[in-house]
Amino acid sequence: MQTFDFDLFVIGGGSGGVRAARMSAQRGARVGLAEFAAMGGTCVNVGCIPKKLYSYAAHYADSFEESHGFGWVGKAPVFDWDLLKANRAREISRLNGIYVQLLESAGVKIINGWARLLDAHTVEVDGQKFTAKNILVATGGTATVPDVPGREHVVTSDHMFDLSPFPRRLLVVGGGYIACEFASIFNGLGSQVTQVHRRDKLLTGFDDDVRRFVAAEMSKTGVQLKLGAEIAAIHKTGEGLQVELMGGGERIEVDTVLYATGRIPNASGVGLEAAGVAVNAAGAIQVDRHYQTSVPSIYALGDVTARIQLTPVALGEAMVVVDQLFGPAAGKKPRNMSYEFVPTAVFTHPNIGTVGYSEADAREKFGKVTVFRADFKALKHTLSGSTERTLMKLLVEDATDRVVGLHMVGPDAGEIVQGFAVAMKAGATKAIFDSTIGIHPTVAEEFVTMREPVSAST
Numbered sequence: 001m002q003t004f005d006f007d008l009f010v011i012g013g014g015s016g017g018v019r020a021a022r023m024s025a026q027r028g029a030r031v032g033l034a035e036f037a038a039m040g041g042t043c044v045n046v047g048c049i050p051k052k053l054y055s056y057a058a059h060y061a062d063s064f065e066e067s068h069g070f071g072w073v074g075k076a077p078v079f080d081w082d083l084l085k086a087n088r089a090r091e092i093s094r095l096n097g098i099y100v101q102l103l104e105s106a107g108v109k110i111i112n113g114w115a116r117l118l119d120a121h122t123v124e125v126d127g128q129k130f131t132a133k134n135i136l137v138a139t140g141g142t143a144t145v146p147d148v149p150g151r152e153h154v155v156t157s158d159h160m161f162d163l164s165p166f167p168r169r170l171l172v173v174g175g176g177y178i179a180c181e182f183a184s185i186f187n188g189l190g191s192q193v194t195q196v197h198r199r200d201k202l203l204t205g206f207d208d209d210v211r212r213f214v215a216a217e218m219s220k221t222g223v224q225l226k227l228g229a230e231i232a233a234i235h236k237t238g239e240g241l242q243v244e245l246m247g248g249g250e251r252i253e254v255d256t257v258l259y260a261t262g263r264i265p266n267a268s269g270v271g272l273e274a275a276g277v278a279v280n281a282a283g284a285i286q287v288d289r290h291y292q293t294s295v296p297s298i299y300a301l302g303d304v305t306a307r308i309q310l311t312p313v314a315l316g317e318a319m320v321v322v323d324q325l326f327g328p329a330a331g332k333k334p335r336n337m338s339y340e341f342v343p344t345a346v347f348t349h350p351n352i353g354t355v356g357y358s359e360a361d362a363r364e365k366f367g368k369v370t371v372f373r374a375d376f377k378a379l380k381h382t383l384s385g386s387t388e389r390t391l392m393k394l395l396v397e398d399a400t401d402r403v404v405g406l407h408m409v410g411p412d413a414g415e416i417v418q419g420f421a422v423a424m425k426a427g428a429t430k431a432i433f434d435s436t437i438g439i440h441p442t443v444a445e446e447f448v449t450m451r452e453p454v455s456a457s458t
């Protein structure tokens, strides 16, 4: 029988790779993991975590402002960008260390360097060869910038956390998660933000009411939205950058241009061809429902497979792979991954939280659907002076009374929607929502007190 150096070799120390390596080692497997950069991948280093820290920072601007209505008098403190950057960097390196420690204490051998596949069972890391019974490719994704004249002057989300100096004027291109989040965050931190998006609404794929509502709220906070607009070129000037829009030739002077126009799988330079691993037209590794690639000993998960690009999804996928390769945890069944009712949040100001179907998708899938919607000023803002409004929306399948879509734009939407996602996974009906007692006075109680549909079911 062939012997291998490892039972599992993981390429990539991001969310999915680390989870798979750690859990496999805890089940007794001999595991190696290669990572060429800081441990933790996009999420820890240049994604979810630092982004959320900066989002908290940006919210303080509103909090100081709003505190006056609650009796707090005096001048607001001054924002120190360099201090925030330093504190974030310290926290991220603490997390990098924790990831390494978790892996090592589980018995995972960490190999620092760039790994590539040589064949179905062999990986090379900087000239050193390792064999493994199974290999997991979890190399993540990278921001992509279209071929626009002047693209060499722009930055991607990777660079936003350490900009120097702080951009007084920022132009963001794109209308997805990253564009909307950074537009909100830098607006909150004090930049003058212009967001340019090629469509007439932000956040393609989200519920249309959410898309309209969040655009209106972001505009109220000061983000200059230019919808249905495209970039012709970016020019460097003595003062900064000049962004030229298509048609009409409008020019906008800024300090920094952020392109947030999507992310592509990190599938090149990994030796996929050498090993015979198939990729699809978009360059993502093709996997079956067990995350097995076209080469049976090689698995792939997370952003490199470009399904749903979310950390918790990669973590869920990792657990399916671990159960598949090394068996489930004692007393547990092997896990499956469902891509239905995946909750998500967009950390715009105000936040978006959503789970299940948009109204358009629900009508297409379920036919007759009843819509419940509330749009109101939260209690806090009766004294805060803020004009912010909150949107909450439920979609109910008529045939079953099941709640199939739940959407919110408002403070802490992600925190609120997480709990409702459990109910919806469990198949909660509108009748169950109605029989649930609200917690008063909260914003969240609105989800269990919506009685009148806004339109007849179609």
Ligand code: NDP
Residues within 6 Å of the ligand: 146, 173, 174, 175, 176, 177, 178, 179, 181, 197, 198, 199, 203, 204, 260, 261, 262, 263, 308, 309, 310, 344, 345, 346, 347
């Ligand atoms: P998205 O796919 O969400 O958005 C990309 C945006 O760029 C879209 O608005 C798209 O427009 C636009 N776009 C694409 N190509 C071009 C082009 N050539 N010119 C102009 N505009 C263009 O990608 P992001 O980069 O924002 O984020 C990547 C993924 O990361 C997200 O999909 C999400 O899964 C994940 N993420 C999750 C977060 C969270 O959970 N809070 C936070 C950040 C990222 P159009 O609508 O027309 O396609």
